[in-house]
Amino acid sequence: MTTETEPRRYTPESLRAQILEILGAWGMRADSAATTADIMVDTDLSAIDSHGVSMLSMYEKFLADGRLDLTAEPEVVVDGPAFAVVDGHHGLGHPTGIRSMQLAIEKARAGGIGMVVVRNSLHFGALGFYARLASEQGLLSIVTTTTRTPVTSATGGTTPILGTNPIAFSAPRVNGEPLLVDMSTSVVALNKVKAYANKGKTLPEGWVFDRAGEAVTDPSLAYDLLTKLGATISPLGGPTPETGGHKGFGLSLMSQVLSAALSNAAGPLQSGDRDNIGHFFLVIDPEALNPGGQTAENVEHLLNAMQLNENDVKVPGDPEREARRERGENGIPIPAALFTTISDIAGRASAPIVLAEIAGPTSS
Amino acid sequence: MTTETEPRRYTPESLRAQILEILGAWGMRADSAATTADIMVDTDLSAIDSHGVSMLSMYEKFLADGRLDLTAEPEVVVDGPAFAVVDGHHGLGHPTGIRSMQLAIEKARAGGIGMVVVRNSLHFGALGFYARLASEQGLLSIVTTTTRTPVTSATGGTTPILGTNPIAFSAPRVNGEPLLVDMSTSVVALNKVKAYANKGKTLPEGWVFDRAGEAVTDPSLAYDLLTKLGATISPLGGPTPETGGHKGFGLSLMSQVLSAALSNAAGPLQSGDRDNIGHFFLVIDPEALNPGGQTAENVEHLLNAMQLNENDVKVPGDPEREARRERGENGIPIPAALFTTISDIAGRASAPIVLAEIAGPTSS
Numbered sequence: 114m115t116t117e118t119e120p121r122r123y124t125p126e127s128l129r130a131q132i133l134e135i136l137g138a139w140g141m142r143a144d145s146a147a148t149t150a151d152i153m154v155d156t157d158l159s160a161i162d163s164h165g166v167s168m169l170s171m172y173e174k175f176l177a178d179g180r181l182d183l184t185a186e187p188e189v190v191v192d193g194p195a196f197a198v199v200d201g202h203h204g205l206g207h208p209t210g211i212r213s214m215q216l217a218i219e220k221a222r223a224g225g226i227g228m229v230v231v232r233n234s235l236h237f238g239a240l241g242f243y244a245r246l247a248s249e250q251g252l253l254s255i256v257t258t259t260t261r262t263p264v265t266s267a268t269g270g271t272t273p274i275l276g277t278n279p280i281a282f283s284a285p286r287v288n289g290e291p292l293l294v295d296m297s298t299s300v301v302a303l304n305k306v307k308a309y310a311n312k313g314k315t316l317p318e319g320w321v322f323d324r325a326g327e328a329v330t331d332p333s334l335a336y337d338l339l340t341k342l343g344a345t346i347s348p349l350g351g352p353t354p355e356t357g358g359h360k361g362f363g364l365s366l367m368s369q370v371l372s373a374a375l376s377n378a379a380g381p382l383q384s385g386d387r388d389n390i391g392h393f394f395l396v397i398d399p400e401a402l403n404p405g406g407q408t409a410e411n412v413e414h415l416l417n418a419m420q421l422n423e424n425d426v427k428v429p430g431d432p433e434r435e436a437r438r439e440r441g442e443n444g445i446p447i448p449a450a451l452f453t454t455i456s457d458i459a460g461r462a463s464a465p466i467v468l469a470e471i472a473g474p475t476s477s
Numbered sequence: 478m479t480t481e482t483e484p485r486r487y488t489p490e491s492l493r494a495q496i497l498e499i500l501g502a503w504g505m506r507a508d509s510a511a512t513t514a515d516i517m518v519d520t521d522l523s524a525i526d527s528h529g530v531s532m533l534s535m536y537e538k539f540l541a542d543g544r545l546d547l548t549a550e551p552e553v554v555v556d557g558p559a560f561a562v563v564d565g566h567h568g569l570g571h572p573t574g575i576r577s578m579q580l581a582i583e584k585a586r587a588g589g590i591g592m593v594v595v596r597n598s599l600h601f602g603a604l605g606f607y608a609r610l611a612s613e614q615g616l617l618s619i620v621t622t623t624t625r626t627p628v629t630s631a632t633g634g635t636t637p638i639l640g641t642n643p644i645a646f647s648a649p650r651v652n653g654e655p656l657l658v659d660m661s662t663s664v665v666a667l668n669k670v671k672a673y674a675n676k677g678k679t680l681p682e683g684w685v686f687d688r689a690g691e692a693v694t695d696p697s698l699a700y701d702l703l704t705k706l707g708a709t710i711s712p713l714g715g716p717t718p719e720t721g722g723h724k725g726f727g728l729s730l731m732s733q734v735l736s737a738a739l740s741n742a743a744g745p746l747q748s749g750d751r752d753n754i755g756h757f758f759l760v761i762d763p764e765a766l767n768p769g770g771q772t773a774e775n776v777e778h779l780l781n782a783m784q785l786n787e788n789d790v791k792v793p794g795d796p797e798r799e800a801r802r803e804r805g806e807n808g809i810p811i812p813a814a815l816f817t818t819i820s821d822i823a824g825r826a827s828a829p830i831v832l833a834e835i836a837g838p839t840s841s
Binding site (some may be wrong): 228 | 555559592617633636681723724728763778784789792
């Protein structure tokens with residue numbers, strides 16, 4: 114039986130249908146809406162709850178603000194043998210992201226390596242989805258993106274300038290799903306601060322600092338300040354070079370340059386009426402380098418070595434794979450507050466509610 | 478006047494000559510020795526003292542152990558339009574690294590992007606040297622390498638399996654030298670633990686753990702254990718996922734896979750009689766993507782934004798550039814103990830001592 118604290122669970126199919134109803138009512142092209150719904154449902158199945166259906170309220174806001182063009186189609190504006198530049202024309206990031214990753218895959222298959230950089234995009238969900246797409250086909254990939262809200266400062270600074278600028282890396286394994294790293298280059302992502310607030314849990318000392326450089330450990334205050342440029346999240350490694358904070362800062366700059374400097378997407382302090390988010394997709398085909406070779410075997414050996422005699426070790430990608438299995442069986446949990454949010458969005462768009470609770474023990 | 482605590486300083490030219498005398502006496506090919514000496518001196522000029530002339534004692538040991546072939550030449554074993562595989566044939570890493578980076582640069586100039594992966598290499602100094610080489614010519618680069626000594630475990634594990642597996646990233650600026658990130662993916666590099674031991678400074682809690690998972694804060698004990706596989710250094714972010722340790726672990730895996738899995742260099746627990754270090758070089762030519770474009774301007778804008786109204790902010794590459802300026806003027810400091818080590822190595826090789834103290838105020 115579902116208890117008070119356990120959210121009700123819904124079928125992935127009905128969540129997909131619900132997203133399609135809303136995107137359709139908003140006027141999104143049908144092919145783009147299908148792509149977007151697929152990615153959002155996969156993200157919720159992977160338990161990356163911050164980047165799936167919960168993002169609909171932000172997309173609704175983008176639409177109201179005139180920042181989002183749901184009729185836009187991504188356009189390849191430069192096309193070389195091993196690289197391309199794509200303009201997202203201010204459409205939602207998911208269709209642009211998929212098109213760009215597919216292009217990078219095609220180029221890697223043809224010539225061993227393919228790189229696509231993107232400008233004028235918007236939020237495209239979790240990077241890991243795109244990276245996994247390549248590695249499920251036996252390829253390696255690196256994906257980076259800029260993000261919209263400035264929350265991270267330079268090491269030694271107190272001004273929020275960079276986003277959480279994530280980096281994903283994936284590689285094929287022989288057995289099981291790919292190795293998949295998907296990480297913000299800040300010590301935590303913004304949504305994790307919110308999760309602490311929701312749980313009423315004090316933040317660790319080194320995570321958030323106000324503009325005077327004082328640590329903020331009250332999670333609600335921290336989240337509030339962060340959304341108003343009144344605080345910063347430390348880079349991965351913490352606030353000082355002592356524990357490697359300068360390395361996280363360096364990684365954040367790497368993500369920013371790859372995602373935006375190559376494609377002329379927006380840099381810090383350059384946002385205009387519309388966002389201009391940038392992405393970077395790099396794909397490598399190991400078969401080209403090493404025909405009949407052992408790259409996947411080498412990755413498999415590496416990950417097995419990490420887990421040899423180490424019962425507590427999970428390798429990157431394991432938790433999300435386990436979540437996809439569990440949620441695929443038991444349904445996707447949607448807390449009551451989120452259900453209300455989705456219902457309200459559907460109501461405003463004059464779309465029906467089609468979410469269906471899963472049949473079986475958890476909903477009996 | 479030079480005080481007891483300030484090391485004497487020597488001319489870069491005489492340090493280069495000293496390295497050449499020793500490498501020559503060891504029987505290294507003249508062109509390879511010149512390349513190696515150039516890189517080692519630049520590294521000492523950049524104040525990366527752990528990776529310059531101080532490495533000669535390790536190279537001497539490699540030679541004695543039969544792990545190093547100073548007559549080897551790097552060989553291009555696979556050559557595609559946008560990629561290549563290089564076999565270092567167990568030569569010292571510097572000539573192999575330079576040859577590989579130059580090849581990646583040529584391919585990027587020709588087709589927008591170039592990737593070279595390497596096997597059967599050895600220690601090649603600091604990654605940043607190779608990355609900077611690309612960006613001084615207006616190109617972006619990513620360089621990774623495996624390292625010889627297992628010191629890092631998986632998050633949640635206690636077995637040293639991965640090396641400090643560094644990553645370098647560089648991008649051109651308009652004014653001044655390139656943006657240059659060069660970082661181990663462990664919370665600190667092994668030599669930093671040694672530096673704490675030399676200073677008698679207690680290690681921070683989260684850095685080193687023994688095989689039972691207990692923190693080791695005595696730096697001498699920690700260094701001793703680390704060299705005997707009796708302890709681990711935490712990944713960047715620390716020992717637990719709470720502060721992002723799983724991200725550092727993910728980055729370490731990324732460096733390992735790029736450097737070794739593609740080229741069939743050695744993975745964990747695969748060392749044989751000879752080391753089989755792997756490297757990865759990726760170069761991007763922004764002119765190909767965006768002819769007459771603004772990549773360097775975008776990088777310049779980004780770094781200037783980071784320093785706007787922030788007096789304490791240094792961007793990655795600044796400290797090394799400042800060191801090159803200062804040491805270029807005042808000479809390279811060589812502590813008495815290191816001078817003795819170099820003299821002893823020269824003596825064993827029957828090479829003359831040609832190190833010359835710098836003329837001027839600091840040596841008067």
